Amino acid sequence: MTITNDWKWPHFTKQEMQCQCGCGAAQMDPAFMDRLEELRKAFGKPMSISSGYRCAAHNLAVAHTGISGPHTTGHAVDIRITSPDAWQLLKLAVGLGFTGIGVSQQGPHASRFLHLDDLTAPAYPRPWVGSY
Numbered sequence: 001m002t003i004t005n006d007w008k009w010p011h012f013t014k015q016e017m018q019c020q021c022g023c024g025a026a027q028m029d030p031a032f033m034d035r036l037e038e039l040r041k042a043f044g045k046p047m048s049i050s051s052g053y054r055c056a057a058h059n060l061a062v063a064h065t066g067i068s069g070p071h072t073t074g075h076a077v078d079i080r081i082t083s084p085d086a087w088q089l090l091k092l093a094v095g096l097g098f099t100g101i102g103v104s105q106q107g108p109h110a111s112r113f114l115h116l117d118d119l120t121a122p123a124y125p126r127p128w129v130g131s132y
């Protein structure tokens with residue numbers, strides 16, 4: 001992939017947004033990243049990214065959405081978080097225009113997360129709340 005120096009979101013690194021298959025792709029949508037940065041500022045605390053961009057092959061391997069899920073669009077992240085922070089983040093995310101909310105809040109706290117995206121209908125069924 002092309003290495004660029006135009007990463008402009010101070011609270012997030014390109015590395016944490018990269019596909020975790022090792023391909024190095026981090027094709028995050030700039031408008032989505034702007035929205036995520038706004039959310040980070042409103043939240044006021046670190047947000048730990050457990051999944052950012054995914055290439056089609058990696059998404060096929062790890063998600064039920066096959067080769068074209070939300071993470072392949074650069075419009076989605078998963079954030080390691082648990083209540084009460086999860087409640088606060090969810091509240092802020094809805095107010096800032098995130099349209100897809102995935103909730104994984106069962107089991108060990110360290111593996112709990114929220115999925116956030118800003119996808120739109122008709123390509124995706126949005127607004128949407130799902131659980132894992």
Ligand SMILES: [Zn+2]
Pocket residue numbers: 019020021022023024025054055056057058
């Ligand atoms: Zn990949």
